[in-house]
Amino acid sequence: MSQKLLLRALRGEKLQRPPVWLMRQAGRYLPEYRAVRAKGGSFLDLCYSPELAAEVTLQPIRRFGFDAAILFSDILVIPDALSQQVRFEESLGPLLSPLIQSRKDLALLKLEGAAAHLMPVYETVKLLRQRLPEDVCLIGFAGAPWTVASYMVAGEGSRDQAAARLWAYQDPQAFAMLMDILIDVTAEYLIGQVKAGAEILQIFDSWAGALPEGEFQRWCIEPAKKIITRIRAVFPEIPIIGFPKGAGLLYEDYALHTGIDAISMDSTLPLQFARERLQPKLTVQGNLDPLLVVCGGKTMLQEAERILTMMGPQRFIFNLGHGIVPQTPPENVAQLVQFVKQWQA
Amino acid sequence: MSQKLLLRALRGEKLQRPPVWLMRQAGRYLPEYRAVRAKGGSFLDLCYSPELAAEVTLQPIRRFGFDAAILFSDILVIPDALSQQVRFEESLGPLLSPLIQSRKDLALLKLEGAAAHLMPVYETVKLLRQRLPEDVCLIGFAGAPWTVASYMVAGEGSRDQAAARLWAYQDPQAFAMLMDILIDVTAEYLIGQVKAGAEILQIFDSWAGALPEGEFQRWCIEPAKKIITRIRAVFPEIPIIGFPKGAGLLYEDYALHTGIDAISMDSTLPLQFARERLQPKLTVQGNLDPLLVVCGGKTMLQEAERILTMMGPQRFIFNLGHGIVPQTPPENVAQLVQFVKQWQA
Numbered sequence: 179m180s181q182k183l184l185l186r187a188l189r190g191e192k193l194q195r196p197p198v199w200l201m202r203q204a205g206r207y208l209p210e211y212r213a214v215r216a217k218g219g220s221f222l223d224l225c226y227s228p229e230l231a232a233e234v235t236l237q238p239i240r241r242f243g244f245d246a247a248i249l250f251s252d253i254l255v256i257p258d259a260l261s262q263q264v265r266f267e268e269s270l271g272p273l274l275s276p277l278i279q280s281r282k283d284l285a286l287l288k289l290e291g292a293a294a295h296l297m298p299v300y301e302t303v304k305l306l307r308q309r310l311p312e313d314v315c316l317i318g319f320a321g322a323p324w325t326v327a328s329y330m331v332a333g334e335g336s337r338d339q340a341a342a343r344l345w346a347y348q349d350p351q352a353f354a355m356l357m358d359i360l361i362d363v364t365a366e367y368l369i370g371q372v373k374a375g376a377e378i379l380q381i382f383d384s385w386a387g388a389l390p391e392g393e394f395q396r397w398c399i400e401p402a403k404k405i406i407t408r409i410r411a412v413f414p415e416i417p418i419i420g421f422p423k424g425a426g427l428l429y430e431d432y433a434l435h436t437g438i439d440a441i442s443m444d445s446t447l448p449l450q451f452a453r454e455r456l457q458p459k460l461t462v463q464g465n466l467d468p469l470l471v472v473c474g475g476k477t478m479l480q481e482a483e484r485i486l487t488m489m490g491p492q493r494f495i496f497n498l499g500h501g502i503v504p505q506t507p508p509e510n511v512a513q514l515v516q517f518v519k520q521w522q523a
Numbered sequence: 524m525s526q527k528l529l530l531r532a533l534r535g536e537k538l539q540r541p542p543v544w545l546m547r548q549a550g551r552y553l554p555e556y557r558a559v560r561a562k563g564g565s566f567l568d569l570c571y572s573p574e575l576a577a578e579v580t581l582q583p584i585r586r587f588g589f590d591a592a593i594l595f596s597d598i599l600v601i602p603d604a605l606s607q608q609v610r611f612e613e614s615l616g617p618l619l620s621p622l623i624q625s626r627k628d629l630a631l632l633k634l635e636g637a638a639a640h641l642m643p644v645y646e647t648v649k650l651l652r653q654r655l656p657e658d659v660c661l662i663g664f665a666g667a668p669w670t671v672a673s674y675m676v677a678g679e680g681s682r683d684q685a686a687a688r689l690w691a692y693q694d695p696q697a698f699a700m701l702m703d704i705l706i707d708v709t710a711e712y713l714i715g716q717v718k719a720g721a722e723i724l725q726i727f728d729s730w731a732g733a734l735p736e737g738e739f740q741r742w743c744i745e746p747a748k749k750i751i752t753r754i755r756a757v758f759p760e761i762p763i764i765g766f767p768k769g770a771g772l773l774y775e776d777y778a779l780h781t782g783i784d785a786i787s788m789d790s791t792l793p794l795q796f797a798r799e800r801l802q803p804k805l806t807v808q809g810n811l812d813p814l815l816v817v818c819g820g821k822t823m824l825q826e827a828e829r830i831l832t833m834m835g836p837q838r839f840i841f842n843l844g845h846g847i848v849p850q851t852p853p854e855n856v857a858q859l860v861q862f863v864k865q866w867q868a
Contacts, residue, residue: 337682340814340848347818387732387769390812390844391793392826424732426771427793448736448772467735469685473692481737499735503685 184246184315184378184495188417188439188461192492197245198518199317200511202501203238204250208508210237221266222258225251228301235306239314241508242515246315246378247306249371251299253321253382256363257330259295261288271335278330279345281352284359292363300374307375318376320368322383323360323401330356338388346397361401365408372413380419380442381405387424394428402436410437419463423500430455445499449488463495468503474510479517491523529591529660529723529840533762533784533806537837542590543863545856547846548583549595553853555582566611567603570596573646580651584659586853587860591660591723592651594716596644598666598727601708602675604640606633616680623675624690626697629704637708645719652720663721665713667728668705668746675701683733691742706746710753717758725764725787726750732769739773747781755782764808768845775800790844794833808840813848819855824862836868
């Protein structure tokens with residue numbers, strides 16, 4: 179049995195202090211990351227360059243000593259692998275074309291090349307397992323089908339995913355066909371990451387928060403369950419963390435009905451609820467507001483302390499409620515990590 | 524005691540069928556509204572023109588026979604009254620300048636002219652009380668301080684209100700000064716609407732959903748409570764509906780600790796929760812997904828039926844989970860209203 183701290187937390191062991199890693203811990207807030215990006219190439223080129231992707235994955239591990247590294251990649255490698263064109267514009271975010279908005283549009287997606295397209299990502303995972311310090315876990319990840327579909331349908335990030343939600347209402351059969359494609363590709367992609375060496379998986383449903391309960395059940399819970407069932411058929415023991423961001427009152431349903439081992443809490447989730455309703459059943463992760471790390475100092479540390487005290491040293495992983503934002507001062511991250519590592523229950 | 528259906532629902536009476544009105548029932552989806560807008564003038568000019576604002580408020584009442592009219596206005600008349608410049612761009616949404624982001628910036632806000640600036644809105648309310656059919660209620664409204672502040676700080680609508688949240692973390696005393704200004708002006712504005720004839724008030728906290736629990740308590744619950752206390756000191760009986768959109772697990776706290784008489788549910792709120800935890804304590808309103816009204820037909824009516832059956836004819840107001848969107852076919856609204864009016868428990 180691995181003695182890596184994050185794996186022990188996922189097994190429910192009582193620890194001296196919880197493990198710590200932060201979503202989007204590799205990225206634009208780090209000067210060494212910006213230096214890699216300044217060498218040129220698109221953002222997706224970086225995701226498909228094993229040496230460079232491994233390097234930026236390792237940067238925050240060297241600098242801050244996190245307990246886990248998360249593969250550097252993007253949730254939109256999936257539509258890209260399916261031949262939808264994906265571009266990243268610094269100020270606009272991702273742009274996808276052509277839009278997938280009808281049964282007919284589904285024919286534009288090419289499934290046969292997807293596996294080969296994603297091979298460089300598995301290479302990155304292999305390099306990372308060779309290069310990571312032996313006490314640091316490697317987390318693989320993918321976007322959840324609903325979140326990925328919302329980009330594929332709208333062609334961009336959108337405030338309330340109206341285009342995808344409307345299509346799902348108007349033609350649920352066709353929308354389900356898109357979701358089934360994504361379920362297949364995503365399950366294979368995650369299995370490939372585990373084969374290459376990922377020790378834990380996280381599924382990001384970043385736009386789970388705009389769906390009414392029936393739609394949430396159908397497009398968030400059911401797809402996650404199917405993906406997890408497929409992964410478990412190959413790797414029965416692999417720990418899987420789910421992140422239904424913004425799901426609010428539906429968080430508990432997601433925690434109980436998808437088959438996940440741990441759930442990542444966004445910053446709006448009340449800790450009393452997490453402690454009473456989630457933590458007795460699975461490991462929870464979260465949920466410091468990323469803006470508090472921009473803020474730093476006493477304001478950040480007081481809230482980190484409150485979270486640590488409430489959630490304790492068992493069945494808990496310290497993290498943010500969402501990804502680190504680009505304007506975050508790296509020294510605040512250093513202070514936060516040091517604080518968590520020195521904390522004792 | 525008024526026998527108007529909406530007032531009876533707010534008093535908790537058991538009815539034959541629940542009252543129905545829809546958020547943003549006056550607006551761009553109606554050709555008669557677009558005809559008024561086509562005559563020229565800015566969006567705010569319309570809000571400050573009593574004859575025109577009354578006319579567009581009455582349009583959906585004539586066309587659909589709603590049980591309530593809601594004053595046609597905008598939550599951003601408050602920053603406008605405080606001398607922050609507010610413009611509405613069709614494609615971009617509202618733009619405000621200069622930005623209010625520091626203690627020093629607060630000096631840019633001019634309180635003394637605010638009351639006079641809002642007089643035309645009270646004129647609209649007076650006209651509406653004269654012109655509305657006698658069985659139709661008139662609802663006045665305002666944006667909640669947190670939501671209005673998020674626009675004042677960012678200068679626009681923003682996905683997660685990061686600018687306002689960051690300022691509130693970095694300098695909570697200064698941010699509280701902005702909130703206190705908004706609490707004062709909003710309370711006076713709502714009292715003015717009741718004096719002019721509004722029979723019910725709704726407070727829209729459209730961006731309540733991005734706040735961690737401590738911030739939600741401080742910037743959503745406390746300000747609503749203060750505003751309601753002030754209104755009740757003048758009008759002890761006026762029914763007040765709160766709408767903390769997206770508040771998820773914090774909905775119940777808002778319902779119980781602000782002093783509201785009714786709570787408006789966004790479309791993500793599970794009905795079982797609403798029935799068990801909210802409805803025993805206060806009247807609930809909602810929560811059909813506005814995109815289902817774009818969709819129309821059986822898909823829309825099945826969900827409307829489910830909501831009606833779950834929530835029943837007592838302590839319930841049929842509405843959407845958010846405002847009608849511009850691409851909504853008016854005939855779908857007609858079908859929905861007719862369906863609710865013919866429904867029987």
